[in-house]
Amino acid sequence: MPRDLPHDRPHTAPDTVPDATPYDIDAVRAQFPALESGTAFFDGPGGTQTPLPVVQAVTDALTRPLSNRGQVTPGERNAEALVSGAREALADLLGAHPSGVVFGRSATQLTYDIARTLAATWSPGDEVVVSTLDHDSNIRPWVQAAARAGVQVRWAEFDPATGELTADAVRAALSERTRLVAVTAASNLIGTRPPVAEISRATHAAGALLYVDGVHYAAHSLTDIDALGADFFVCSPYKFLGPHLGVLASRKSLLESLRPDKLLPATDAVPERFELGTLPYEFLAGTRAAVDVLAGLAPGGASGRRQRLASSYAALTRHEDGLRRRIDEGLAGLACVTVHARAADRTPTQLLTLDGRSTVDACHHLARSGVSAPSGSFYALEASRRLGLGDHGGLRIGLAPYTSADDVDRLLDALTDFLGQ
Template structure:
């Protein structure tokens, strides 16, 4: 059963405003079940951790349930492999500091120019602190795909770590992790995956990928502002944690420093409940394929993300057609419709003679929300030669968007082009 837009959109209160939200790569709108969980937490179980009274005990149950829910979403082996934090950036800065204690002067780590800066600079800073070499891996500017040959050459240096994205937040490219991770492990490297841009668009299975760490932020997949890290339990257990003395000495608590954003974590639980509903309602056709590998909530979540991915293939094709039809538009990244499965529906472009902020502002006046600039993918805009020119305009669809909205985007872009030509 294909996704029904009217049913889906009713689960997102912000969509009732009439605006067209194509700023999703920077943050999606929040689902009603997450909002209800946040409100319920703050009104019935708002307390600190570990108390000998009802609201504290209820709070701890909710936090435990949220860890279990995210373990199911990532298909982690156990809830203790899930670490909550403020966001992906903060979690990565925290883990990079811990991992760097295991590095020695003269070691090498690998980062890529296709990544968000949050999966680059924390590692570069840690490397500087420890006297470690940073090896950069390039991407192909012509289509926005990672240079796997360059990565293979980098891995010949036997690095301690590979930091790599699941999907580019600027160009939408999905990296071939199934190929990359075994290569990195064979070279002796740990693999840290930034899944922030991918998490809203397809199923994640950390055990099948074999990654050592994977991190995403729930505000990028229909939840509140919260970061969620997966780490292999043996690694989390053995790593030194920068924490205060009374904090737990075992994961995940040793890395969840201070009092957490409990209501936000409750909202993450609500987000997973929404996705579970979606999988049960619209993902039945994937049950036969997935049921040998997943059961219960894990199955329903994989059904949900499989249904979302299939629907978004249509959106990607429609968005690609729209953008290709606009006179004077330069599209960056994969533009071959035969390679839709190698990208998420996140597209970056420039219009001839127009600054990206000018284009984004013109669309904003028509209640079509898009991003401009570098979106913290600084290495991408520098490599493409557009950083000093205002970066690019970025549009990104998710499963609550419709093909009609994408047509309205195209109509608005045509008006912008005509207006510029008339001046």
């Protein structure tokens, strides 16, 4: 498989660390109608609330002339513009090239599609590596594809005491027969950001491909798939303010080397050969709008969208880090709380268990207090089990761009009230 060509992204300037652009939380929150409900939302890792520009973009797409893609009628041209605009926006967000951006129903569906396609190139005796830190959508498709192809699955284990998945843990699972490594860029359960770039170097030295689950990562970190060394990177716009669909980014040359199942009259062009049926044009419009909202979280003087995204993500990181410290300090004062998100590098996502108390009951109590923080393992079954939490997991607290200090105080007050402290 070709793996040596860059993504050839069309950005005119390298990503830089911008100055400390202010983060106006009130201006950000004003864009989200759902916040008028009065709920403090800490369920962002499962899906964020939707800003008005995304709603308007979806509405505009559906109320203008729209038909199958082409260049003859207004509806055809509108559809073509929506697709190309969304590809360009996601390329800017992920550090990719538009020709390598594939759309699908979900990240899970895209991973299954790529797993089936790659498995057709494997032989008995080959190996794939998955990690216990990952969401099941980056485990089960590879495990099932490996079983059908007669390929061995090897596991990279994370340390439950620290929450860390090291490159050495992945390296220990590699061999000359490794064909693919699947790893998360950020755990949706405990936020751990593994050293993906180092894992990539080890993976490529073994002659294998690297498939990166960036669903949780892309919501909190500006992605550069070349810097990460990802051969495939998958994410979900509804985790970063957009509609429900999935996105996969890769190199055009690598996609051209793969032969997915497709209908006979469907185009064989890349990336379209991976997109089954007619695309959801209105959701592509919403996805482009979501990227533009992200790029405008911290308005500044940057001219290009990639540069505006860099500025906004830097400001968002400062905002979320401050709130995360506020949460961690509040939780430290609650004697019966055990925190499981402990990695040195992690997203603003925390998983709790409560000595002698049910996190499901805690979730219900918080909901009655106007605070949304769910309980579960959130499809990260292997991670939950390795933490000793079985399939039940714990109470997950996740931040989003619209989370405020007042939200955090309401969360801590409601949790304190539940615990009777």
